[in-house]
Amino acid sequence: MKLPEFPHHESIASLLEGLQTSERGLSVAEVNGRLGVFGKNELPAAGKRPAWLLFLRQFNNLMVYILLLAAGISYFTKHYVDVYVILVIVLINAIIGFVQEYKAEGALAALRKMLVPQCKVIREGKLQTVDSVGLVPGDILALAEGDNIPADARIIFQKDARTSEAALTGESVPVQKTVGSLAEQLPMGDRTNMVWKGTHLASGSVRAVVTATGVRTQIGEIAKSLKEIAPKKSNFQKKTDKLAKQMAFIAIGSALALFIVSFLVKCNPLTDTLMISIAALVSAIPEGLPAVLSIVLAVGSFRMSKKNAIVREMTATETLGSVTTIVTDKTGTLTQNTMTIRKIWVPGIEDIEVEGEGWESIGDFRGEEKDILALESLFEIAAHCHSASVQQPEVGTYQVTGDPTEAAFLVLGNKAGKDKFLEIIEDVAFSSELKFRSTLVKKEGESLRFYLGAPEAILERCTRSLQHDESYLPLEGKEKASILSKIQSWSKESFRVLALARKSETERNVAHQGLDFVGLAGMIDPPRPGVLEAVQSCHRAGIRVIMATGDHADTALAIGKKVGIVLPGRERVYSELELASMEGENFDMAVSEADVFSRLSPNMKLRIARSLQKQGELLAMTGDGVNDAPALKQADIGIAMGIMGTDVAKDASMMVLADDNFSTIVKAVEQGRIVFNNARRTSFFLASTNFAEISTLILAILMGFPMPLTATQILWINLVTDGFCDKALAAEQGHGAELTSPPIPQSEKILNRTVLPFLIINVVMMTGLALAAFYIYFPISLEKARTMAFITLAFSQLFNVFNMRNLTGSSFKIGLFSNKWVNYALAISVLIQIVIIETPLSSFFSFEPVNLFDFLLWVGLSSSIFWVTELYKLIRFKKGT
Numbered sequence: 001m002k003l004p005e006f007p008h009h010e011s012i013a014s015l016l017e018g019l020q021t022s023e024r025g026l027s028v029a030e031v032n033g034r035l036g037v038f039g040k041n042e043l044p045a046a047g048k049r050p051a052w053l054l055f056l057r058q059f060n061n062l063m064v065y066i067l068l069l070a071a072g073i074s075y076f077t078k079h080y081v082d083v084y085v086i087l088v089i090v091l092i093n094a095i096i097g098f099v100q101e102y103k104a105e106g107a108l109a110a111l112r113k114m115l116v117p118q119c120k121v122i123r124e125g126k127l128q129t130v131d132s133v134g135l136v137p138g139d140i141l142a143l144a145e146g147d148n149i150p151a152d153a154r155i156i157f158q159k160d161a162r163t164s165e166a167a168l169t170g171e172s173v174p175v176q177k178t179v180g181s182l183a184e185q186l187p188m189g190d191r192t193n194m195v196w197k198g199t200h201l202a203s204g205s206v207r208a209v210v211t212a213t214g215v216r217t218q219i220g221e222i223a224k225s226l227k228e229i230a231p232k233k234s235n236f237q238k239k240t241d242k243l244a245k246q247m248a249f250i251a252i253g254s255a256l257a258l259f260i261v262s263f264l265v266k267c268n269p270l271t272d273t274l275m276i277s278i279a280a281l282v283s284a285i286p287e288g289l290p291a292v293l294s295i296v297l298a299v300g301s302f303r304m305s306k307k308n309a310i311v312r313e314m315t316a317t318e319t320l321g322s323v324t325t326i327v328t329d330k331t332g333t334l335t336q337n338t339m340t341i342r343k344i345w346v347p348g349i350e351d352i353e354v355e356g357e358g359w360e361s362i363g364d365f366r367g368e369e370k371d372i373l374a375l376e377s378l379f380e381i382a383a384h385c386h387s388a389s390v391q392q393p394e395v396g397t398y399q400v401t402g403d404p405t406e407a408a409f410l411v412l413g414n415k416a417g418k419d420k421f422l423e424i425i426e427d428v429a430f431s432s433e434l435k436f437r438s439t440l441v442k443k444e445g446e447s448l449r450f451y452l453g454a455p456e457a458i459l460e461r462c463t464r465s466l467q468h469d470e471s472y473l474p475l476e477g478k479e480k481a482s483i484l485s486k487i488q489s490w491s492k493e494s495f496r497v498l499a500l501a502r503k504s505e506t507e508r509n510v511a512h513q514g515l516d517f518v519g520l521a522g523m524i525d526p527p528r529p530g531v532l533e534a535v536q537s538c539h540r541a542g543i544r545v546i547m548a549t550g551d552h553a554d555t556a557l558a559i560g561k562k563v564g565i566v567l568p569g570r571e572r573v574y575s576e577l578e579l580a581s582m583e584g585e586n587f588d589m590a591v592s593e594a595d596v597f598s599r600l601s602p603n604m605k606l607r608i609a610r611s612l613q614k615q616g617e618l619l620a621m622t623g624d625g626v627n628d629a630p631a632l633k634q635a636d637i638g639i640a641m642g643i644m645g646t647d648v649a650k651d652a653s654m655m656v657l658a659d660d661n662f663s664t665i666v667k668a669v670e671q672g673r674i675v676f677n678n679a680r681r682t683s684f685f686l687a688s689t690n691f692a693e694i695s696t697l698i699l700a701i702l703m704g705f706p707m708p709l710t711a712t713q714i715l716w717i718n719l720v721t722d723g724f725c726d727k728a729l730a731a732e733q734g735h736g737a738e739l740t741s742p743p744i745p746q747s748e749k750i751l752n753r754t755v756l757p758f759l760i761i762n763v764v765m766m767t768g769l770a771l772a773a774f775y776i777y778f779p780i781s782l783e784k785a786r787t788m789a790f791i792t793l794a795f796s797q798l799f800n801v802f803n804m805r806n807l808t809g810s811s812f813k814i815g816l817f818s819n820k821w822v823n824y825a826l827a828i829s830v831l832i833q834i835v836i837i838e839t840p841l842s843s844f845f846s847f848e849p850v851n852l853f854d855f856l857l858w859v860g861l862s863s864s865i866f867w868v869t870e871l872y873k874l875i876r877f878k879k880g881t
Contacts, residue, residue, distance in 0.1 A: 001034075003137055007154045007211040008191040009184040015154055019209060021138035023156065025122035034136035041135040041151055041213035043223045051098075058094035064290075073278050092291060119143075119150040122207075135213050141195075143206040149195045152217045153208035155179055160432050161204035163195055166331070166644075168218065168627050169550045169601075174202040174403065176432040187576040187599045188218060189550050198626055203403075203429065222602050225630035226652065234654075235618060235636060235746060236318040236679075240293060243683055243750045247289065250687065254694035255281035262701050292682045296730040300675035308658040309668040310642065316654035318679065319637045320672025322744040323543060325617040326665060327609065327635070330549035330556060332644045333622050333662050334563050335525040339408040342526065343495060345486060346519035347479065348468035349374055354412065357526060359390045359398035361414030374468035375416070378519040381500045383413030384420050385439045385450040387427060403430065405498070406437075408523050409452065434512070440505060447505040451515060455487050458499035462517040466502075475517055486520060494558030495522035527563050534663040535564040541669065542742035544617075546595050548605055550627070553598040560596045563662075567595070575599045579607075587611060605631040618746050620665070622657075623649050639665060666739070673738040676750075677807075682726045683750050685804045688759055689722055689797050692766035696793065699771060706782060708774045708789045713845055720832055721794050725801045728825035732805055735814050758807065761872055765865040766796040773858055787837065787847045788858060794833055795862035798826055803869040809877055810870060 001020050004010055016022055026034075058064075071086040119132045122140040132150035135141075141153050149163070155177055162174035169175075169189040178192045188196070195201070195208055197217040214220055233241075259277040262268045300317035304310070311317055331337050338358040345351050349371035356363020365372050386409050388402030400407045413419065425447065426440040436453020451458055464472040465479050473479050490497050501515040538545050545565050549556050553573045560566035560573075572594040579597070582590055591611045600608075605623075609631045612619050623632050624641035629652040632638030638653035641660040650656050657664050693714055700708040709717075773788040801822055802811045817823050837847050 001037075001137070003216065004211055006184050008182045008186065008194050010154075011181055012154070012156050012179070015211075016156075016209060019138040019211070021140070021209060023122070023140060023207070024125040025140040026136070026138050027124055030138070031123065031134065031136055034138065035134065038136055038216070039214055040133045042133050043215065043220055055094065055098045058098050059090070064090055064094075073281065090290075092294075119147070135210055137210050137213060139210040141206070141208045141210060143195070143201050143208065145201055145203050145205065148200045149197055151197050151210045152212040153195050153210045155193050155195060155206055155208045157207040158432075159205050160429065161206045162202045162432065163199050164202045165189070165196060165199045166625060168196050168199050168625060177204070177206065178432075185577060185580075188601050189599055204432070218602075219626055222626055222629055222648075225602065225606060226633055229630065229633045234313070234315040234319050235322050236297070236315040238746075239318075239679075239748075239750050243289075246749070246751050247687065250691060250694075251281055254691070254698070258694065258698045258701065261698055266701060266704065268701075289683065289686055292686070292726045292730055293679055295727050296675055296678045296682060299678070299731050300671050303674075304655075304668050304671050305658075307667040307671070308642075308661070308664045309671075310656045310658055311654065312650075312656060313654045316637050317668075317672055318675045319618070319654075320620065320669045321674075321676045321738075322618045322746055322748075323620045323637065323669060323672070324743045325544045325546060325612055325619050326538065327546045327548050327605075327612070327619065327621040327631075328662055328665075329622050329624060329628065329641075330547055330551055330559055331525060332624060332641060332660050333657075334527060334531050334547065334559060334565075336528050337525060337644060337660075339404045339496070339523050340526050341408050341412045341521050341523045343490065343522035344375060344378060344412070344519060345522075346374055346378055346468055347465050347473070347482065347517075354415065356411075356415060357529070359400060359407065359411060361390075361411050363415045365415070371468065375519070377466060377470075377502065378500055378521075379413055379416040379418050380422070381450040381452060381502060381518060382409040382416070382521070383418035384422055384424065384441055385437060385452040385500070386410050387429065405496075405523070406430075406452075409521070412521065438512070449503050449505045451501040451503075451512075452498060455483075455497055455499040455520065458501050458515065459483065459517065461513055462501055462515040463513075465517045466519075472516065483517065483520070490520070490522045491554075493522075494555045495524050497522050525559075527559065528661055528663070530661075530663040531563045534666040537666050537739050538669075539564070539567075541739045543669065544595070546597070548597045548600055548608060550600060551598060553596075556596050556598045565595050570595055572596075573598055576601055576604050579604055588615060591615075602627040602630055606634055609634045616746075618743070622662070622665070623653075624660070625649060628652075670734060670738045673741075673744065674732070674734045676744050677734075677738075678730050678732050680750050680755070681729045681732060681804045681807065684755050684758065684807075685726055685729060685800065686722055687751060688762040688766075688800065689717070691759065692763045692770070692793065692796070693717070695763055695767040696770045696789070699767060700774065703771075705774065705778065708770065709786060709793070710846060713786065713790050716836070716845060717790070717794055717797070721797045721829055724825035724829050725798065725822070728819065728821040729801065729804055731821040732819055735806065735809075737808075755807065757872065757876070758803070758869065761869055762800055762803070762865065765868060766793060766800070769793070769796055769858075769861060769864070781848065783846055783848045787850060788854070790847070791833070791837070791850065791855065792858050792862050794829075795859050796865050798829055799863045799866040800869075801826065802866050806873075808873075810873055811866075812870075 004015060004018055007015055010018070068090065071083050075083045117132060118129055119135065120127060120129055120142040121135070122142060127142055135151050143149065156179065158177045158179055161177040163177060164174050175192060180193065182191060182193055195206060198219040215224055255277045259273055262277070263270060263273040297314040297317050301311040301314050304317060328334060336358050340357060342354050343351050344354060350367060352371060352375065353366040354363060355366060386406035388400065388407035388410050390407050390410060391399045393399055422441040422443050424439060424441055428438045430437040435457035436451055439450045441448050441450065462475045465475045467473060487497050498521050500518045500521065502518055503515045535545050547556055547560050547565050553575055557566060557571065557573050573596045574590050574594050576599045579587065579590060588611050591608055592615065597608065605628065609619055609621055619635045620637045620639055621631050621635035622639045624645040626648045629648045632640060632649060633652040637655060639655045639657060640649040640653035642656045642658040643660045645656065655668065696708055770789045770793040773792040774785045777788045778785040802816065805811055805819060805822065806814050836842060836845055837850060842849065
């Protein structure tokens with residue numbers, strides 16, 4: 001037996017014959033035989049790596065190797081404090097990385113949780129309850145309202161059946177099901193005669209023959225795609241790898257230069273030269289860099305969480321700053337995921353605009369007062385012809401029970417001050433065959449039946465039209481044409497149009513015939529407040545925004561225009577069917593020229609993501625359903641919805657939106673750019689500090705002086721001066737230009753040529769001041785000279801913190817003391833420096849007491865690094881070079 005390739009296209013008789021089954025179902029023997037061929041109806045285990053292996057992987061990077069080498073050298077040279085500090089830093093970073101990675105690989109496990117434990121089937125002509133893992137192709141499913149669907153199956157009988165498929169196809173409203181055969185080449189969302197594993201039956205009942213189980217189902221294909229997508233380094237990890245190589249080059253190169261100067265140029269003894277060079281190597285390695293970069297990411301993650309963006313992997317915080325394209329879903333992200341009635345109309349009046357958003361029953365009606373009074377009959381129908389309820393479990397959240405479309409009419413009735421004040425005699429649920437629902441009520445002794453449904457289904461049963469003045473006109477000719485014109489006009493605006501009607505119920509009436517047309521209601525899932533502004537912010541920031549949705553093309557295009565995604569001249573919309581026929585360059589060109597894609601399958605979303613990445617885009621992709629998971633994992637940063645999102649989507653993503661709002665992504669992008677800038681600030685600060693220290697050592701030896709600083713003094717500068725200030729720089733806020741500049745290129749290094757002038761100025765100033773102090777005080781004593789060189793070098797670095805806060809303009813523009821953490825760090829560092837020089841602790845560091853005049857003089861001279869750099873920035877950025 002061969003599984004059907006297009007079960008939705010075959011006739012029921014042909015399909016049952018091909019699957020070697022019947023409506024009586026399979027026998028136990030046949031089931032057991034097919035289990036041996038097709039396997040159990042389950043998804044493969046996630047296959048996670050052992051925890052110990054994940055932990056060891058955290059040590060597999062260049063910076064860790066350099067730090068461990070430095071720790072080994074420090075141990076053999078008896079610098080034990082250095083050893084302990086370095087090992088603690090390495091361990092902390094390994095723990096942070098392990099925790100992040102251990103939590104990240106959960107998508108396949110979440111998919112497995114979606115399996116249905118038990119289901120009802122027909123076997124040997126009898127209704128049975130069986131474990132869903134034992135289902136095989138050819139089984140006959142018996143599904144009722146509310147049942148989860150355990151396998152992919154073709155419907156052979158249905159009654160008023162609708163399934164909720166949002167998690168799998170992206171369709172925002174329940175899908176009406178059919179029985180007849182469909183065209184072969186249809187996207188999954190349009191195969192209305194199929195039910196899918198991982199969805200559920202929202203209403204009605206179904207008999208269906210299983211066509212695929214386990215990994216062969218649509219959700220199984222998604223699981224396979226997830227497993228095939230190899231984990232990759234984040235953008236930030238790639239950049240920090242380059243940074244580690246730069247730092248290693250500086251450290252090793254500096255130590256080698258010092259060795260050459262001391263041994264070959266100055267002819268110092270080899271043993272002394274080796275000791276000096278090793279000490280220089282240890283001092284030149286910024287052992288605090290991994291820790292401070294983790295702090296930069298942690299601060300960024302915390303700030304994002306305050307803006308409802310929850311980061312599951314901290315390196316994603318910086319990746320957002322480099323994003324060049326955002327591919328977003330429509331429903332619930334760009335829109336509110338609430339069917340809201342925005343227009344109502346009855347014959348003889350102008351359109352009435354309905355205000356208010358979402359499920360909140362507050363909103364006015366905009367129009368002529370006499371026209372609004374003519375809506376009484378329409379409001380009566382809206383208030384009674386539904387079986388939905390809207391609850392508010394807590395402030396700002398709503399829980400809808402029943403069909404969202406019917407809930408929209410409940411809200412409309414509430415806005416008009418109506419509720420179910422009439423006695424309800426009978427309520428008939430929506431019928432997918434009739435395409436309407438009805439409610440029989442008692443009003444002033446008369447039985448009235450209210451109707452709500454598809455306009456074409458209602459109109460063909462109407463014989464009269466109720467006018468705004470409560471008179472009637474025959475529904476024919478010009479009167480009917482005006483109604484059809486209104487429906488067409490609203491549909492072009494992407495409103496979902498429903499018709500309302502009524503009739504007086506008597507024994508002589510023919511069922512559902514002779515209705516009186518009452519009016520129309522136009523509903524839409526409205527854009528979220530602030531989304532238009534957020535999309536415009538993306539465009540100003542050089543970020544392209546693409547909508548990829550399961551909805552129809554017309555709806556997607558209309559929303560795309562409203563929220564600013566579709567720009568003039570780019571109104572092209574591609575559907576799944578159009579894209580599926582394209583290959584290679586043609587496909588890539590289609591992806592590059594359109595900003596809206598509709599009716600997409602999971603595989604097509606994944607294909608679009610790969611095409612964008614191949615074209616050099618750094619991609620962020622949003623999603624909430626199981627169907628989005630492969631593309632979310634493939635993207636450079638996957639962003640899942642926190643409210644509407646499935647566990648599968650969340651586990652496949654690096655970030656989760658707590659409010660499901662696209663605007664939150666833009667705020668996160670801004671924070672991502674701040675994170676990159678802070679990583680640059682802190683790295684540059686550490687690099688300039690360490691480079692100045694090693695330059696001071698080399699030049700002092702070259703000038704014939706002894707070492708101007710001891711290893712302990714160098715370590716103290718690195719631990720205290722750098723240790724407080726670099727972490728304060730990690731908390732720097734944005735300066736306002738983050739969303740008006742282009743994305744940070746993927747190839748841009750944290751330390752690049754743009755910071756080279758700063759580096760030269762900093763190193764020259766710090767080295768020159770330190771050597772001058774050492775030279776002046778050397779005739780007094782070596783200890784005095786080292787003390788003054790230490791003070792000069794330490795305070796030069798402290799003043800340099802102000803320079804680092806703004807690399808592209810004056811520090812005065814952002815407020816010299818606007819970063820409170822920098823203020824605290826400077827105050828603590830200054831206090832500690834004074835304590836270790838002017839207290840008995842000075843003997844431990846080999847310092848000599850300093851009089852107040854000398855101290856203030858050299859602190860004042862050290863501040864010149866700030867003024868010189870400010871002058872450089874004024875000249876450079878004034879000229880715009």
